[in-house]
Amino acid sequence: MKRQIIRFSTANFNVMTKTLKESGKDESFVYGLFSKAQSPDCEIYICRQLMLPDKNELKNQSCVSIEPDKKYQITSYGLAYDQGLSIIDTHTHPFSTNARFSSIDDSYGIENAKYIAKKFPEDCTMGMIVLGNGFDNFEAHIWNRKKKNFVPVNRIEILGAPTKILMNNRKSKVKSNDAYARHCIIPGWNQELLEDLKVFVCGLGGNGALIFDSLLALGIGGKNDWIRTCDPDVLEASNLPRIPYAYPEEVGMPKADIAQLHADNKTPKLNVRCYNEDVKESKMQNIIKEANIIIGAVDNDGARQLLNGLASRYMIPYIDIGTEIIPEGLAYEAIGQIQTFVPCQTGCLICSGAINPATAAMDMMNEEGNAAYERAGYVRGTNETPTPSVLHLNGVVSHLAISQFLRLIFNDGFRGKEYLHYNRQTATMMSASVEQNNDCPACGLKGYLGAGDEDEAELEDLSDLKDSKAFEKMKV
Ligand SMILES: [Zn+2]
Ligand SMILES: [Zn+2]
Known part of the structure; x- marks a missing residue:
């Protein structure tokens, strides 16, 4: 049952x-x-x-x-x-x-x-x-x-902000594990809430690995909940400097298996499962429906658009992280951004323009189509053209994302700062608000906000159902 x-x-x-x-x-x-x-x-x-x-x-x-x-x-x-x-x-x-x-x-x-x-x-x-x-x-x-x-x-x-999980038949307050003793003395900290949450992390690369490790450190998955994560890639030697829990002898192993091993060793009591799967698989999407927060540490707009859609459909707050180092001659730009979409409270990644629909469509193309674009030089970050990346940029940005995660669930001055932009070269950070756009195809009036598993074809605009024909037929 x-x-x-x-x-x-x-x-x-x-x-x-x-x-x-x-x-x-x-x-x-x-x-x-x-x-x-x-x-x-x-x-x-x-x-x-x-x-x-x-x-x-x-x-x-x-x-x-x-x-x-x-x-x-x-x-x-x-x-x-x-x-x-x-x-x-x-x-x-x-x-x-x-x-x-x-x-x-x-x-x-x-x-x-x-x-x-x-x-x-x-x-x-x-x-x-x-x-x-x-x-x-x-x-x-x-x-x-x-x-x-x-x-x-x-x-x-x-x-949303704040997040609450109401449990029936809650056993008397379990005293938190000593591991979190220093957290629990922070004013406003709610360890019980953290241990009741279900968090899904998509991607276990440079950003995702640090996010995953931080969630373990917070005790997510401790009681009535879980951490789930997926990544279909295997560890390459060039990943080693950015995944602190990965070791040279693990090169060639799935990143998900390495993460699972790490969790089992470091925090055996937490309920953690890491899947060696692509988020495009329906198996993963069915698990995500159950999440209370989705954290996306992905490197393409296709996956972003998919996660944004699931967040809207199932009313799940979604934190998206991106980092980028862009060489410019002998200099470079190094930036990171974190956007949090809170259904019914903020706009989504389409509202803000963070997702480029053309790139997203290209990302979701089959391998053949992708290969053609890759040859034409349209796709960044393939095996042939690796993108520059370095641990400290991942570290700053993924820990900013964890900070946003805590600000969101504890409602710690979250609203108005759902978008953060970090520039490493100027050492500056900018924050902004993302307003919901009523015309948004994902979270707007004709979108599928809160639609659950309902087929897209059957969705109707909720705003003009006031003259419902069934009213008069019904006898209750
Ligand atoms: Zn009653
Ligand atoms: Zn939207």
Whole structure:
């Protein structure tokens, strides 16, 4: 049985809890429409749209009861039906710090779940969340249409700045391993959050290796989570100076195997898997769906565009790193940049122009096409034309990326600085904000933000579904 996960963007979750809080000591209620993603181990429900109620759309509201008004329910169910989305309702128990469904919640839930199972497209189902006082404790379940019962959700992910992972049945706080004792005394540090995260690193070259090593040092993969990483290349002698944990006798071995060996020796308790695979493989993309943060240390726009698309589709913050040394006569430019795309909070790499669509398309071409471009001198950094690189530039930039990673999840003054540019020759750093572009094909109104596994062909613009035809047909 796959584990059930509910995922919100931080922006959506904040809007939802702001509305729920307006009811003060009374219970409150919000419908959300959710897309779905299948990873090897999990079914993930991703909040695509919130249906915030007006005051008059809730009835019987008191400190121990709440009900959605029929019209509000029909509108929400109608939109879910039209778009083939699941519907998950969230209500509050302000009187409890250990929220549990009541028998009334249960009977109401089963009735609606059976209705949806009967009338809705096959992939749609119904789920419920109850949030206790403080919104950090919950109970949640999703209706399994085949088994005809509710399956518990023990993880709610709130991804963005700040990131929160709510775990049900959390064991009493585990005292952090002494290895992190010096981290835990940094004000605002949250070791528990780090140990609850799932982080995917794409690429184990000069930047990726340092990122990977830093994540091990932070204890990611310690408890309810993992580190996963992939790279299809083997170690070459010229990589040795930039991968601190690689040794001369390992030349010719897959970079992923060397990274795995390193993790197993240095941090055997962490849950780490390194795959000797290309991110273009669907196997890798299915694992990425489960990630809470993607870090891309890749050297081409094709892979960047792919990761940017997955981030948008599955609402996963994505940190992209690039370094470049550009010879100019006898001098050179040495630069690094880090851009963080936080779905629903910032623009993506297409919004910022960081990805060149023509280069990206070329990168995704088959080998034959690539070889032709390579011969024509269009492709940088092949075996025949290696790009210059050196450890200290990778070091500065990948550790800046780790710094951005921590600023993001702890919301440590992150917003407005989602783009960083480092120039080694002038010893300067520039930061900037990346605004979302509504016309963006990835994260804009006609894009696929939060669409989950839904086919691109079936995606509809959410902005003009207000006159949904199904509304009137529905009887709930
Ligand atoms: Zn209740
Ligand atoms: Zn965009």
